[in-house]
Amino acid sequence: MRGRLGAPLGSALAVVVLIGVMLGVTGGFSLSLVLVIAVLAAVLWAIGRRAGRRQGDTQWNRGAEAPLAPAQSPSRGGVVGALGRVEVRELILSPAFGAGVGLAGLIIVVFAVLSPHDVDNSWPLLFSLLPLAVHPFVGLMVVAAHFGVTRARRHGCDELFDSCPVDRGARLSAHLATAWLPAVLAVAFALLFPALISLGNDGLYGSIHFAAWLDVITCGALAAGGVALGVALGRWAPWTLSPFAALFAVFALDSAIGGGGRWAPRHYLATFDPSNRVDLLFLHPRPGARLLWLGSLAVLVAAAALFRDRRTVALRVGGGALAFAVFAAVLVVRPIPAARAENIAALLRDPAAHQTCVSAGNGVEACAYDEYADHATRVADEVRPVAAAVPAGVLNGVRFMQLYTKGVHSLPGEVAAALYGTEPANPAGVLRLRFNSTPDSFRTARLRLAARAVGAPTEPGPGGLPQVIAGQARGVVLLWLAGRGMGARADKLARSDYAGRSRPGDRVGGDATARGMAWSGACYGENGPVVWAPQDLEAARRLFAADTATVQAAVSANWARFVDPGTATNELLATVGVAPVGPAEHVEARRYTC
Known part of the structure; x- marks a missing residue:
């Protein structure tokens, strides 16, 4: 096992090196990530082909016979558990697994350690983005699980596996049982990422509610679903490029579901929401329904993986998962309740009535929505020296206020309907306070107050x-x-x-x-x-x-x-x-x- 650790460790290191090189060439992290995934796909495909070719014929030397002690046949669950422990070890030794862990670690280092201030908004928004951040890791777990299921096929030893007393259904169940490890790692990623950001970024504001922990658990559900997808593809589409084609299809489907300029509840049917362009205060997030939806999909895909070999179990489990998935989908896409839409519209129509104001001295106030009152305190502390340096009376009545400036077209349809005939308020004379919390945004508040003076x-x-x-x-x-x-x-x-x-x-x-x-x-x-x-x-x-x-x-x-x-x-x-x-x-x- 020690010798085989070179594959996952080398893959993890290769991810770091490739992204570092591509950052220098492209000048951007997003493009570099796309390129490194493309290169990694080619590398893993080559590794798979090479592993399949290097299995030569070997001679088996029969040793001396030893009498076997009578033993009781193990239960099916015991067999699956034992095989599952073996497959966990094989998963850890997979190059794709090492690449996924390395990529997740690199994301933490780049965004949470080296540039924590690039995370520039509220705590609720940060947690809502964690499922998106864990996607590269999940994608490589799909590849790793697929490579594990197709190991016998790639090594040319299908007959040997088929001759074993353990049937294919038990072996597939063992592969599915490895999902706990990626799920735990994804949850650990989702906890470590904001924890490290909090050490280097004191500008994040708002409270961490129960919905945030649902977003953390969603990361684990995505990772488990990635393993289930990899196992299903290994059973139904065992070709080496299948997981990469599936990942591209998932990305295209997510983009189609979340497309368009206006946010809609259906966006939560995607594994990530690519169109969340406004603050969560003006949306109606449904993290619980989304978690149920993604968890049900993971179980449904796992049932599909077992369908050819354990049809009865697959139909029972899959039927239950399908029922939960339909129920969750209905919860996700249902219209925003009229009362909730009116409450959101009130935040936009009369922001002053829903904001907490903190004095910055010399007649200046900093205001933020009640949910973000700590942001108002931070801004007031930031601009207080500026206000103090201005002659008395010049800034009397000047107020910073959080204002929505993206237009009605970006709001949920139900909120736009509640605002019909009006526009989000933009009071004259108010200094706009951005929802960002980067050092630049605080410098901008200073500049804006000085410009008014x-x-x-x-x-x-x-x-x-x-x-x-x-x-x-x-x-x-x-x-x-x-x-x-x-x-x-x-x-x-x-x-x-x-x-x-x-x-x-x-x-x-x-x-x-x-x-x-x-x-x-x-x-x-x-x-x-x-x-x-x-x-x-x-x-x-x-x-x-x-x-x-x-x-x-x-x-x-x-x-x-x-x-x-x-x-x-x-x-x-x-x-x-x-x-x-x-x-x-x-x-x-x-x-x-x-």
Whole structure:
């Protein structure tokens, strides 16, 4: 067994290396994942063919006869249990199993350890995405189970297996009995992933309800269903490429079920929902019905695997599973109750009545939906230093508020009907608070409040175009205010690291407009409302390095002059006693891009 460990360990390592190489070539994790699965499919197919060819004829030497002690015939359950333990070992030694574990581990390392802030929303949404995150592991469990069932066929020893006193039905049951291991690993993945994210990301908000634990169990059901599918394919379609074709078919079916711009309850019939584009507050998730649906499908597929060899058992089990599957499907696709649809519509129609507000000082409040009150507290703490640096009275009555901005067409049909004749509220004068919780989203809140203070726009203009504030002192004051309380991290506000680039890897250079696009969050759906000149960003960095008390005194004493669009950047620097910057380069209004 020790020698055979090289196959799964090598597969796990190969996944890590392949994705690392492809990240360097493609510049993106999603494309790399597609490519690595394609390469892995070819590698596993080659391994299967090679394993089938290397079995040569061997001579059997009969040893001396030994008298056999009379033994009682074991029960069928005992035989299946014993074979199941053997098949668990074979599953662990499978290259596909090693690749699946390696890929799951890599997903945890990349998203939960190296970049936990890319998970940028609420705890309920994070848990709802766990079934999607476990799909690569589940897909490779399908391959591993299929390879286990077809081992005799690939090695050319079907006759030897058929001559055994244990029938094919018992052997298939043993393969199905291995499903517990992938299910346990999938649940462990679903628990470890958010636990590690919580260590590196303190921006996630909301509460972890019972529905979240149903999402965790759903990951286990998916893994068990993957094993059942692999066993069924091994019995009915024993060709090496069958599991890969089946995975492609499942992906296509999932995409078809979840297609379209409007969320619908039927999306939960898919193994993952590819069209969840709005916050869960405005949907009607059904995790319990979904778990019952996926669990019933797993049992139904397992019954299909046994149908040719244990027809009576398969019909009984499959019939019960089919009944549960139909019942679960009805629960999933039933319309959203009218009362629930009206409650969701009320959240959209009058958000102020359903949000908790926290004071940030100096007349500023941060509000979030009651379910996400802790997010309001976090935002208020974030912008409090900005509000404190603005002269008293300038920001009186300013309020951040979570607003739905995606349009009625993305809402469930029943909610859209409840909103008929009205639109989701977008109160005038309110500063939009995004549902994201990345560091960029908190920097954006700082920038938005500072922009309101100096009289600059807080949202893009017509066509999504920003207002050009190149060479204006108020643009530099905006950045300086936004950086209050950030310490050395404030310098990032005055640097255009990635926004405005035509290529993601082009982090330096570009024209003056690209180098002046410093509004945070371009890669998280934020379209900057203003664009600076590169010289303004340099001026802001000089103010960050200057004595804070001196700058604060100058800004407070000359507030009206510095927020006047006619006041130049160098006038501000001269008043503070900082060296001037060069003339502002020509900047044009252009949409921010990531």
